[in-house]
Amino acid sequence: xxxxxxxxxxxxxxxLFIPLLKGKLKSAYMLFLPILAxxxxxxxxxxxxxxxxxxxxxxxxGRVDKLSIPFGYIFIVITFIAIxxxxxxxxxxxxxxxxxxxxxALGITFVGDFFSLFVFWEILAIASTFLIWSRRTPTSLQAGxxxxxxxxxxxxxxxxxxxxxxxxxGSIEFAHVGLEGGLSSYLILIGFALxxxxxxxxxxxxxxxxxxxxxGAVFLSAFTTKSAVYILARTFAGAEVLIWCGAFMTVxxxxxxxxxxxxxxxxxxxxxxxxxxxxTGIGIGTTLALNxxxxxxxxxxxxxxxxxxxxxxxxxxxxxxxxxxxxxxxxTMPLSALFCIIGALSISAFPLFNGFVSxxxxxxxxxxxxxxxxxxxxxLKLASAGVxxxxxxxxxxxxxxxxxxxxxxxxxxxxxLLAMAIASxxxxxxxLFPGLLYDxxxxxxxxxxxxxxxxxxxxxxxxxxxxxxxxxILSGVYPAELRAMNLDTDWFYRKGxxxxxxxxxxxxxxxxxxxxxVFFETIPGALSWLTKNPxxxxxxxxxxxxxxxxxxxxxGQAAEVKERLLKQxxxxxxxxxxxxxxxxxxxxxxxxSFFLLMFYIWLIGNFGGQTGSGRLL
Amino acid sequence: MSKDLDRKVLTIxxxxxxxxxxxxxxxxxxxxxxxLDFFVPKHGEFYWxxxxxxxxxxxxxxxxxxxxxxxxxxxxxxxxxxYYD
Numbered sequence: 001x002x003x004x005x006x007x008x009x010x011x012x013x014x015x016l017f018i019p020l021l022k023g024k025l026k027s028a029y030m031l032f033l034p035i036l037a038x039x040x041x042x043x044x045x046x047x048x049x050x051x052x053x054x055x056x057x058x059x060x061x062g063r064v065d066k067l068s069i070p071f072g073y074i075f076i077v078i079t080f081i082a083i084x085x086x087x088x089x090x091x092x093x094x095x096x097x098x099x100x101x102x103x104x105a106l107g108i109t110f111v112g113d114f115f116s117l118f119v120f121w122e123i124l125a126i127a128s129t130f131l132i133w134s135r136r137t138p139t140s141l142q143a144g145x146x147x148x149x150x151x152x153x154x155x156x157x158x159x160x161x162x163x164x165x166x167x168x169x170g171s172i173e174f175a176h177v178g179l180e181g182g183l184s185s186y187l188i189l190i191g192f193a194l195x196x197x198x199x200x201x202x203x204x205x206x207x208x209x210x211x212x213x214x215x216g217a218v219f220l221s222a223f224t225t226k227s228a229v230y231i232l233a234r235t236f237a238g239a240e241v242l243i244w245c246g247a248f249m250t251v252x253x254x255x256x257x258x259x260x261x262x263x264x265x266x267x268x269x270x271x272x273x274x275x276x277x278x279x280t281g282i283g284i285g286t287t288l289a290l291n292x293x294x295x296x297x298x299x300x301x302x303x304x305x306x307x308x309x310x311x312x313x314x315x316x317x318x319x320x321x322x323x324x325x326x327x328x329x330x331x332t333m334p335l336s337a338l339f340c341i342i343g344a345l346s347i348s349a350f351p352l353f354n355g356f357v358s359x360x361x362x363x364x365x366x367x368x369x370x371x372x373x374x375x376x377x378x379x380l381k382l383a384s385a386g387v388x389x390x391x392x393x394x395x396x397x398x399x400x401x402x403x404x405x406x407x408x409x410x411x412x413x414x415x416x417l418l419a420m421a422i423a424s425x426x427x428x429x430x431x432l433f434p435g436l437l438y439d440x441x442x443x444x445x446x447x448x449x450x451x452x453x454x455x456x457x458x459x460x461x462x463x464x465x466x467x468x469x470x471x472x473i474l475s476g477v478y479p480a481e482l483r484a485m486n487l488d489t490d491w492f493y494r495k496g497x498x499x500x501x502x503x504x505x506x507x508x509x510x511x512x513x514x515x516x517x518v519f520f521e522t523i524p525g526a527l528s529w530l531t532k533n534p535x536x537x538x539x540x541x542x543x544x545x546x547x548x549x550x551x552x553x554x555x556g557q558a559a560e561v562k563e564r565l566l567k568q569x570x571x572x573x574x575x576x577x578x579x580x581x582x583x584x585x586x587x588x589x590x591x592x593s594f595f596l597l598m599f600y601i602w603l604i605g606n607f608g609g610q611t612g613s614g615r616l617l
Numbered sequence: 618m619s620k621d622l623d624r625k626v627l628t629i630x631x632x633x634x635x636x637x638x639x640x641x642x643x644x645x646x647x648x649x650x651x652x653l654d655f656f657v658p659k660h661g662e663f664y665w666x667x668x669x670x671x672x673x674x675x676x677x678x679x680x681x682x683x684x685x686x687x688x689x690x691x692x693x694x695x696x697x698x699x700y701y702d
Contacts, residue, residue: 258687259694331628367661367663374663382683385676389680389683389684452657453657453659453660453666456650456654457672458672459650460654461672461673462676463643463646463650464647466643468681468684469680470640472684477684479684479687479691483698485700486691486694486696488694494701
């Protein structure tokens with residue numbers, strides 16, 4: 001295809017020109033880039049594009065097929081919304097990082113080989129780190145470092161897996177991997193699972209996203225986990241282990257989200273929980289499940305972004321983001337509150353909102369009678385009910401309603417409101433007319449979300465969840481929002497790193513100190529003591545041993561030896577005091593005669609037999 | 618400035634009467650759903666899905682149990698805000 005360019009290139013090359021522009025032109029340019037990317041993708045036919053040979057391997061930058069197209073569209077749409085939301089930010093680093101980040105996610109979506117996948121994978125990690133660091137607080141700096149380190153670790157797992165995979169198969173084509181490949185499959189799966197935030201590899205997400213900038217968090221909520229979901233769908237569809245991981249992933253974060261105080265952390269946990277539905281769908285691997293996964297990723301990106309934008313506008317205006325600091329903000333931010341409620345209804349999968357038309361596909365796919373799907377079905381329904389609590393009600397309630405915090409502020413700037421309005425519109429539009437979404441799914445859809453029993457089941461689940469919330473708030477059973485944090489699996493590396501440093505600093509450095517003392521002080525000191533008067537030193541050592549032996553065995557004269565020893569030690573070192581010159585010289589003569597004798601013996605031994613002793617001597 | 622903002626303030630949920638109304642609407646909707654459930658034709662893979670008001674009970678019970686488990690977990694997992702500093 002001559003007329004189109006790789007979608008990733010539009011964002012990544014386009015981002016380079018952002019610092020050159022100013023004012024309205026810059027805003028227009030940044031909004032134009034996603035539109036251009038959208039049109040470009042729209043006019044790109046399905047097939048393999050932009051491929052070339054590199055070191056004997058085929059690099060494919062554009063595999064446009066039924067699975068990559070929906071992800072391509074939603075990534076472009078959400079970039080437009082997130083950039084619109086971020087227009088008032090006067091920080092080119094953030095804008096460029098946003099475009100690099102979105103561009104690398106698009107790159108991941110369309111590549112057809114493992115080499116380019118890995119390159120985009122690393123750009124994704126690095127670009128997103130800048131969205132965290134851009135907040136420029138000490139906590140965000142630290143969180144960003146932890147984030148990048150964990151992602152580099154994940155990237156190394158992936159790289160190791162890719163190398164073994166390429167070695168075993170001889171192909172770098174990025175296609176179905178499955179778990180049959182042994183070690184390489186597991187390494188690749190760990191690399192992907194880390195980005196998809198599958199527990200126990202999830203804590204980086206709740207650690208880092210809430211520390212990002214107001215606008216950066218919107219970008220972050222969209223790309224890393226969803227591009228990993230896309231990749232898992234392509235490489236590990238039907239892997240049964242993912243069913244269990246996914247079901248656990250939907251339920252586990254609910255408890256944390258219920259207890260968490262920081263609203264953006266609550267949303268991060270709910271993001272993981274929603275990702276669990278997609279991972280389950282990938283594990284089930286049927287056409288309905290995969291359709292559900294893709295459409296749920298599509299919708300989830302939209303409502304998560306909407307939720308992050310609405311609470312982000314609260315953070316933007318008040319500088320506060322904890323449940324304990326907020327409340328009653330609907331009075332001054334009614335539009336933000338409305339958008340937040342729309343996002344909350346969408347994430348709760350309320351009928352007429354987009355979450356309903358996508359999540360129900362995955363849950364229906366789990367509703368088959370083969371083990372373990374009934375168990376999974378119950379867990380997914382549990383998570384569907386739980387989401388009402390932690391995201392559906394908790395987020396809008398404690399932010400905009402609840403106990404009045406006394407904060408009086410105003411709505412965020414127009415562009416932020418507009419971005420939220422577009423996202424809200426899309427959430428409702430897709431909920432009302434799911435056909436638009438169903439048309440671009442990978443497999444033909446014969447699923448009808450709006451049947452009487454689907455709607456009734458979902459309404460009962462949600463409304464009775466809401467009833468439980470109301471009754472528990474009224475009765476005071478609901479756990480109070482506390483200024484506290486809850487331990488998660490990042491404890492192992494955050495405390496583990498400290499324990500490692502402690503081991504280096506304490507036992508290890510003590511062992512080092514002992515070594516240096518023994519080798520640089522004790523042994524040289526003893527040697528220098530010995531050389532001051534070796535004979536007397538030998539006498540002292542001998543007397544010491546004698547004294548110890550006498551003392552232990554209990555024979556007499558120990559006291560005598562001790563007295564002598566004390567006397568000897570007192571004059572030591574007394575360098576050669578008792579020695580007379582004649583004595584010394586006679587010793588020298590003895591030694592020299594000894595050497596002479598040895599020399600003769602050596603001569604006789606070597607040459608005596610051959611030459612005859614008479615001639616030499 | 619603050620006066621200006623105060624005039625624009627919405628206070629609809631400040632009055633206890635309105636709060637009570639919201640609550641009663643919720644209770645009413647719950648009751649309505651319980652009744653309507655008998656008139657909805659059901660089909661499905663699991664027999665328990667066809668039980669009347671199954672989802673109402675499951676939604677309520679699961680939410681209550683989630684809260685109680687979360688409260689238990691808080692006892693184990695809760696730390697001070699500056700725990701890692």
